[in-house]
Amino acid sequence: MTATNDPHNLGEHKTTQEFGRIQSPYSKPHSTEPSEDTQNAWQAQPVPVQQRSAKTMKMSSAIALALVGALVAGGVGGVVGSQVVKDQPSSVIQNLEAPVQNSTGEPPAEGSVEGVAAKVLPAVVSIQVLSRTSGEEGSGSIISPDGYVLTNNHVVAAAEQGGAKMTVMLNDGTQYDADLVAGDPNTDVAVIKLRGAQGLPTMNFGDSSKLAVGQEVVAVGSPLGLSATVTSGIVSALNRPVRAAGANTGQSSLIDAIQTDAAINPGNSGGPLVDMQGNLIGMNSMIASLSNGQDAQAGSIGLGFAIPADFARRVAKQLIDTGEATQPMIGVEVAANANVRGALVSAVKPGGPGDRAGIKPGDLITRVNDRTIESADGLVAAVRSSDFGETVTLEVSDENGSNSHTVEVTLTSE
The missing domain is CATH 2.40.10.10 (Trypsin-like serine proteases)
Known part of the structure; x- marks a missing residue:
């Protein structure tokens, strides 16, 4: 499974299917033309049907008789049915003429x-x-x-x-x-x-740190250009480190995502994921796709990912204030493709937070506070989701998982 921009390709995350064609199993019947004498004999002395043997009746004759019978039966049925409708009107007419019921007149229920x-x-x-x-x-x-x-x-x-x-x-x-x-x-x-906007309606921010798995959510956006599309689902998981390459920038983005099964498709990117009070708790950004083909179009398979609102709001404030965004750091580099469960430290910045806490190259970081770290991306996402200047507790061991111990690290300030 790969994660792609927006939904552009979650990736805008693309599934392809192949459909087989069904060929008709029937073949054309073989027939033998009767001789001229036989034709004349049939024309001169037709044989009553009841005198023919069922074993020797030609298939073409049987089919013809069946069709005639069907036509007769159909004709009789049509006449009888027409007479019933004419003499005794069906109740369906009364139902079609009955007053319609208003299914949308009541105000929507709170939390629906x-x-x-x-x-x-x-x-x-x-x-x-x-x-x-x-x-x-x-x-x-x-x-x-x-x-x-x-x-x-x-x-x-x-x-x-x-x-x-x-x-x-x-x-x-x-x-x-x-x-x-x-x-x-x-x-x-x-x-x-x-440009020139004033008095617009605004979105209220919710506290994404309070989300719970199984909580109901609603996704809103413009999938495939269909504006004002609303889908619903639940929070499927939290703290999913998801990385996707940017189609336009060539750079990859890493988010500590909210996973949801609310349908998200290309065009939903950037739209809100809201709670049942209508508060913004995430920004729909990526979908997972089963497709490996470049020409395939991504679509929802129930695995969508949103940037938590707390994180998006912090970055947005930086972008508006300074034009760029920075993230908290612990001052270490981690191996991207290490075959271990955890984040393997490959280098430590001298004098940085990690160095002051005693972290060394070759250490394996397996936990940040109460959160299990399974990969290098998991560590980066967890640190980015923390606050500037926050002190976090890391669980550290050697590369083989031995000599496990904890250290406290104060993240860099903004």
């Missing part, structure tokens, strides 16, 4: 998918970026009345090219031109600004 959709749709936008060489589509969440929008970097990265045009459409059909404020390919977070 219908209620969530009504609350958040006005603050969700569709984004289109057209450059000289490509076009990208995605979604976003309005985070300020004057038009700041939170979205994925891979959706709007093409706007950095000269001559690119970005258009944003609101749920009510209003369109705005937009500009890229800043984006970070390492975290796949970006912020754009709508």
Whole structure:
């Protein structure tokens, strides 16, 4: 399984199927033309059907008789049915003429998918970026009345090219031109600004650190250009380190993702994942795909990934304030493809947090606080999800898993 941008390819994450063709098993019947004498004999003296032997009756005659019988029966049935409808009207007519029942007149129930959709749709936008060489589509969440929008970097990265045009459409059909404020390919977070916008509806942020596996969620966006699409599901897992290559930037992004089975497809990227109170708790970013082909189109297989809202909000603030994003670090390098369970330290920055805590090359980090670390990406994602200047507890052992002990490391400040 591979993770791809947006949904662009979760990857915008692509599944292909092959369908076989069914060939007809029937063959044309073989027939023998009767002689001229035989034809004349049949015309002169037709033999009553009841006198023929069932064993010797020609198949063509049997089929003809069956067809005649069917036609007669059908004709009689048609006449009888017509008479019934004419003399005794069916109850279906009464049902078709009965007053319709109003199924949408009541206000949506609090905490229902219908209620969530009504609350958040006005603050969700569709984004289109057209450059000289490509076009990208995605979604976003309005985070300020004057038009700041939170979205994925891979959706709007093409706007950095000269001559690119970005258009944003609101749920009510209003369109705005937009500009890229800043984006970070390492975290796949970006912020754009709508030109001349005022008084827009905004998305409320929720606390993504309080999410629980099994919690109901709703995903909103514009999959395949179908704006204002709403899907629902649950939080399938938390703290999933997911890496995907950026189609436009050539750089990979690593997120400490929320996994969900709410349907996410290409075009959902950058759109909100919300709780049942309509609060933004994640930004839909990637999907997993079973496809290995470059020409295959990715689609939802129930494995979607969203950037936690707490993390996305922190990065967005940095992008707006300074134009770039930085992350907490422990001052170590880890081996990318080590055949071990954990994060194998390959180098330690002199004087950095890890060095001061006594971490050495060859150490294996297997836990950050209460979180198990199974890979190098897992360690990077866990550290990025921590706060600047936070002190974390690492479980460290040698490469063979022996001599396990814990150390405290204070992460770098912003």
